[in-house]
Amino acid sequence: MLRKAETAYSKLRRALEERLALLRRFGGIDLHLVQVANEEWLYMLQEDTRHSLAIEGYFATERELRDVLKGKKGAVEVLNYFRTAQFVYEQALQDLQEGIWHLDVAFVNNIHGQLFRGTALEGERGRPADGVERRIQGASIRPPLEASDYLRAFVKAVPQILRRDDLLEALAKVHVLFEAIHPYRDGNGRVGRLVLNYVAIRSGLPPLVVKGLEAQDRERYYKALERADQGFHRGFPPPKPEALVEALDQGDWVPLASLLGESLLARLDNVVALALMRFADLLPLDEVARALGVAKPLLYVWVDRGRFVVYRRAGKGPLRSHPWLFLGTRERPAPLPESLPPIRPDWPERVKDLQRLLFHPEDF
Numbered sequence: 001m002l003r004k005a006e007t008a009y010s011k012l013r014r015a016l017e018e019r020l021a022l023l024r025r026f027g028g029i030d031l032h033l034v035q036v037a038n039e040e041w042l043y044m045l046q047e048d049t050r051h052s053l054a055i056e057g058y059f060a061t062e063r064e065l066r067d068v069l070k071g072k073k074g075a076v077e078v079l080n081y082f083r084t085a086q087f088v089y090e091q092a093l094q095d096l097q098e099g100i101w102h103l104d105v106a107f108v109n110n111i112h113g114q115l116f117r118g119t120a121l122e123g124e125r126g127r128p129a130d131g132v133e134r135r136i137q138g139a140s141i142r143p144p145l146e147a148s149d150y151l152r153a154f155v156k157a158v159p160q161i162l163r164r165d166d167l168l169e170a171l172a173k174v175h176v177l178f179e180a181i182h183p184y185r186d187g188n189g190r191v192g193r194l195v196l197n198y199v200a201i202r203s204g205l206p207p208l209v210v211k212g213l214e215a216q217d218r219e220r221y222y223k224a225l226e227r228a229d230q231g232f233h234r235g236f237p238p239p240k241p242e243a244l245v246e247a248l249d250q251g252d253w254v255p256l257a258s259l260l261g262e263s264l265l266a267r268l269d270n271v272v273a274l275a276l277m278r279f280a281d282l283l284p285l286d287e288v289a290r291a292l293g294v295a296k297p298l299l300y301v302w303v304d305r306g307r308f309v310v311y312r313r314a315g316k317g318p319l320r321s322h323p324w325l326f327l328g329t330r331e332r333p334a335p336l337p338e339s340l341p342p343i344r345p346d347w348p349e350r351v352k353d354l355q356r357l358l359f360h361p362e363d364f
Contacts, residue, residue: 092201
């Protein structure tokens with residue numbers, strides 16, 4: 001069973017590495033790309049909000065979320081999360097463009113403060129619970145009383161983890177370390193998932209979602225956390241980055257890293273496809289099949305096998321792709337040229353037209 005899980009994880013890592021390589025070839029994530037994908041990004045943000053709140057006992061349907069955003073309901077927790085996530089996503093994108101990091105104690109406390117604006121916990125906004133005993137429901141660990149000291153060590157440990165470990169494992173370790181420290185009296189899950197997405201986006205990835213709408217999704221997540229935080233089951237080392245990283249290494253990372261990787265893979269395909277549009281248009285699958293000299297049904301076989309990237313618009317709409325998004329098989333090499341053409345000179349100006357093409361194709 002363990003070998004089977006590791007084999008699946010290895011395949012997942014390879015699939016992600018292939019797509020990240022494509023994304024880098026196509027210029028990575030930038031603000032213009034996000035403008036093109038603005039509606040897609042909004043959908044990701046809505047999904048993040050719904051799943052994150054469901055994990056912690058709240059339940060927000062898509063209709064409820066829309067109502068909140070229109071001011072029709074007073075579910076302040078949902079509205080706060082959506083707004084805070086939007087702030088974190090945008091900050092991460094700006095930091096990616098400028099090559100800087102904002103992940104310090106003040107930034108993390110600010111996330112917590114925004115989440116609890118106008119709630120019953122107004123007086124505790126952005127304040128680590130120093131000296132307060134905190135419990136994590138269903139967990140085997142006891143968070144340290146020196147919350148501020150460990151939060152300072154956490155933000156220093158994150159760059160070390162990212163430099164040293166595989167990206168998926170690094171994301172899992174960052175998430176587990178924050179949740180194990182559990183620095184606040186309440187809201188640690190929400191803050192932790194937003195910190196996770198800050199690190200992901202700042203690393204050049206799309207935001208990912210920890211699924212939590214279904215009981216089985218929540219159970220899988222909790223079990224993965226339990227296996228990953230084994231280094232803290234007998235207590236915490238001193239609040240020093242090196243000591244925390246050493247404790248993290250004692251965990252089993254495959255379940256949690258696999259969970260994060262599956263979420264990332266689904267979103268990465270769309271981001272890669274949009275990034276290609278710096279150079280060429282996405283095409284209907286009929287045209288892609290003709291260009292590749294194959295029958296259209298074979299494209300769906302390649303999609304199922306992870307060998308062909310397609311753009312799936314949030315909601316309804318036809319699939320689109322491009323011959324360069326075929327990753328290749330043993331029988332057929334990938335057709336991506338060694339040198340790409342220049343980026344469209346009108347790329348920034350074409351943003352609105354590209355949005356209409358992707359999200360409102362009936363207009364064309």
